[in-house]
Amino acid sequence: MSAFLEIRNLSARLRDTGERVLRSVSLEVPVGAVQGLVGESGAGKSMIGRAVLGVLPKAVEIVEGEILLEGRDLLKAKPSERRRLIGTRTALIPQDPLTALNPSRRIGPQITDRLVDILGWEKARATARAAEILAEVDIPQPERVMRLYPHELSGGMRQRILIASAFAAEPKLIVADEPTTALDVTVQKQILHLISQMQARHGTALLFVTHDLGVVAKICDSLSVLYAGKVVEETTVQKFFAAPQHPYSAALLAATPRHTDAGASLEPVPRAVLDAVSAEIAADDASWRRHG
Amino acid sequence: MVEALFRIEDLRVDVPDMTRKPLFGAAPRLEILKGLSFDIPRGTVLGIVGGSGSGKTTLGRALVRLIKPSGGAIAFDGKDITHLSDEAMRPLRRRIQMIFQDPMSSLNPRLTVGRIVGAALGLRSGDRRVSEALEQVGLPAAFVRRYPHELSGGQRQRIGIARAIAMRPDFILADEIVSGLDVSSQAQVLNLLQGLVKELGLTLAFISHDLSVIRRLCGRVIVMQAGAIVEDAPTEALFEKPAHPYTRELLDAIPSPDPSIRW
Numbered sequence A: 001m002s003a004f005l006e007i008r009n010l011s012a013r014l015r016d017t018g019e020r021v022l023r024s025v026s027l028e029v030p031v032g033a034v035q036g037l038v039g040e041s042g043a044g045k046s047m048i049g050r051a052v053l054g055v056l057p058k059a060v061e062i063v064e065g066e067i068l069l070e071g072r073d074l075l076k077a078k079p080s081e082r083r084r085l086i087g088t089r090t091a092l093i094p095q096d097p098l099t100a101l102n103p104s105r106r107i108g109p110q111i112t113d114r115l116v117d118i119l120g121w122e123k124a125r126a127t128a129r130a131a132e133i134l135a136e137v138d139i140p141q142p143e144r145v146m147r148l149y150p151h152e153l154s155g156g157m158r159q160r161i162l163i164a165s166a167f168a169a170e171p172k173l174i175v176a177d178e179p180t181t182a183l184d185v186t187v188q189k190q191i192l193h194l195i196s197q198m199q200a201r202h203g204t205a206l207l208f209v210t211h212d213l214g215v216v217a218k219i220c221d222s223l224s225v226l227y228a229g230k231v232v233e234e235t236t237v238q239k240f241f242a243a244p245q246h247p248y249s250a251a252l253l254a255a256t257p258r259h260t261d262a263g264a265s266l267e268p269v270p271r272a273v274l275d276a277v278s279a280e281i282a283a284d285d286a287s288w289r290r291h292g
Numbered sequence B: 001m002v003e004a005l006f007r008i009e010d011l012r013v014d015v016p017d018m019t020r021k022p023l024f025g026a027a028p029r030l031e032i033l034k035g036l037s038f039d040i041p042r043g044t045v046l047g048i049v050g051g052s053g054s055g056k057t058t059l060g061r062a063l064v065r066l067i068k069p070s071g072g073a074i075a076f077d078g079k080d081i082t083h084l085s086d087e088a089m090r091p092l093r094r095r096i097q098m099i100f101q102d103p104m105s106s107l108n109p110r111l112t113v114g115r116i117v118g119a120a121l122g123l124r125s126g127d128r129r130v131s132e133a134l135e136q137v138g139l140p141a142a143f144v145r146r147y148p149h150e151l152s153g154g155q156r157q158r159i160g161i162a163r164a165i166a167m168r169p170d171f172i173l174a175d176e177i178v179s180g181l182d183v184s185s186q187a188q189v190l191n192l193l194q195g196l197v198k199e200l201g202l203t204l205a206f207i208s209h210d211l212s213v214i215r216r217l218c219g220r221v222i223v224m225q226a227g228a229i230v231e232d233a234p235t236e237a238l239f240e241k242p243a244h245p246y247t248r249e250l251l252d253a254i255p256s257p258d259p260s261i262r263w
Helices: A046-054 A079-089 A107-117 A124-135 A156-167 A185-202 A213-217 A237-242 A245-253 A269-292 B058-061 B088-091 B113-119 B127-137 B141-145 B153-166 B183-202 B212-219 B237-240 B243-251
Strands: A001-013 A020-030 A035-036 A062-071 A088-091 A173-177 A204-212 A222-227 A230-236 B004-016 B029-041 B045-050 B071-076 B096-099 B171-175 B204-209 B219-225 B228-234
Touching: A001 A046, A001 A204, A020 A035, A020 A046, A020 A204, A020 A222, A020 A230, A035 A046, A035 A088, A035 A213, A035 B141, A046 A088, A046 A173, A046 A204, A046 B153, A062 A079, A079 A088, A088 A156, A107 A124, A107 A156, A107 A230, A124 A156, A156 A185, A185 A213, A213 A237, A222 A237, A222 A245, A230 A245, A230 A269, A237 A245, A245 A269, A245 B183, B004 B058, B004 B204, B004 B212, B029 B058, B029 B071, B029 B204, B029 B228, B045 B058, B045 B212, B058 B171, B058 B204, B088 B237, B096 B153, B113 B127, B113 B141, B113 B153, B127 B141, B127 B153, B153 B183, B171 B219, B183 B204, B204 B212, B212 B237, B219 B237, B219 B243, B228 B237, B228 B243
Parallel strands: A035 A204, A035 A222, A088 A173, A173 A204, B045 B204, B045 B219, B096 B171, B171 B204
Antiparallel strands: A001 A020, A001 A062, A222 A230, B004 B029, B004 B071, B219 B228
16 A cells, blocks of 8 residues: 555534534545645635644534544544654645745745754754755755845745745655645746656655646646535546546536637536535535434 | 727836935836837727736726826827826716726625615615616626625626626726636636627726636737737737747646646
8 A cells, every 4th residue: 555645534524513624535645646636715625735734723623534644543643643743744835925934034944943843953954954955946046045034035936945845854745735826827837847846856745735727737646626525526637637527527627718729618617517516415414414 | 990999109107116216316217017009999808918017907007097107198089098187087987997806805895785886876776777787797686785795706706897887888997807716706707708798898908817818708918028018919819829939938838727738
């Protein structure tokens, strides 16, 4: 069994209303693979990434399921063990490079802190590693950049720094949460190429959260399509774009604009498809309540 | 030759560059728009595309005279509006409408939909023209009693459109109006806009950073880079044979939902 991350039957709900926000989600990310999580806003794709990293919002509680990292269940592990596993094996590339970096601190310490505090490295070793990894993501003059503040850098540069920071400790899994949504298309392309390269070179598995099926087609190996916290389709990228199986994911693909063909009209997801998938989810919830 | 609704000649906008202001005397000027010229013929949809910082939003705001150009001329329906005062612009405002990027911050959260759409007309929410506008954007008339927070993103954006078309304008400026929406709502809003353009004979300027959205809707596209127009071409020609390297770069960078196309 070579899945690095395996999520089994993960369900979560809101503490106050009891509404289910994740519905028996199962997925696997093999070592070194890129798994896309796709869906519209509110589908729960970021929620899954956050659950893996152990940073769910306080309002959400996990009610059942397993999150296995190298075969060990994070949800059953002692808090100290869980923190150690997540801290040493995983990292995050966040969406917004401006809010993810502390504006009042220099770049250098923001990368080395994690290496020193969590991995217990010597300061000098951490600094050397930060410079090395910044050079790897094509930041010119890394030593100089480490002394700068975030506002002195462009959006693309800041995103590169966050990528470097994520790879610095050689994690086995990186959760990338819409890492290019805030960027221009031309910069987005560079950044995605960079993420792919780094991922392949370091053999890191990626859980790639995005709403953009175009991005999925370019960088993922397989994907899970989410609707209302339920995985409606899990398949490989090749199969999905050749022939999506679930009516909802097919409709989502049909609604995605393509600049390459002029004639095709854009179809919003039809009412009937939404009704059908909602009915599916209601039936699911009913049987879940009977068991639970 | 179709009569142009907008005629823009050598349009310039600059702002004082306060970061380089000397202790005494005026700050040097920073050019945002560097002499743009183009027409928008009646009944056409013009796409304005460019990266962030290319000046596309500034161009839109200058068109509708939310900012004052520092040079050049803007003629709307044959009338020079380049230097009109706010007072003198007012009678034209009804004919020039805007739809904004973020419907959550451009719709007053304390007003009902009916009052938002009716406000500019000085109408009460029960007025027929309000429900007519809602109907045109595909929302039930019962929505007049709802508040913006009760609606989805796509519905809110349609309220923004309803507010604009309720004024029966000649021209609408739409600035990144689908960037914040999911693809399904995006398709709905684009189809709706396409229908309204035909039905009402609207002239539309559609600002977007997303060329695949532009292809859906626009007849002609202006590509902007660093405050200048680098390409101005009919949509089909632009996509089939992009002339400027920057246009090609923009096109190449779009991730198409097709894994077989190399990227």
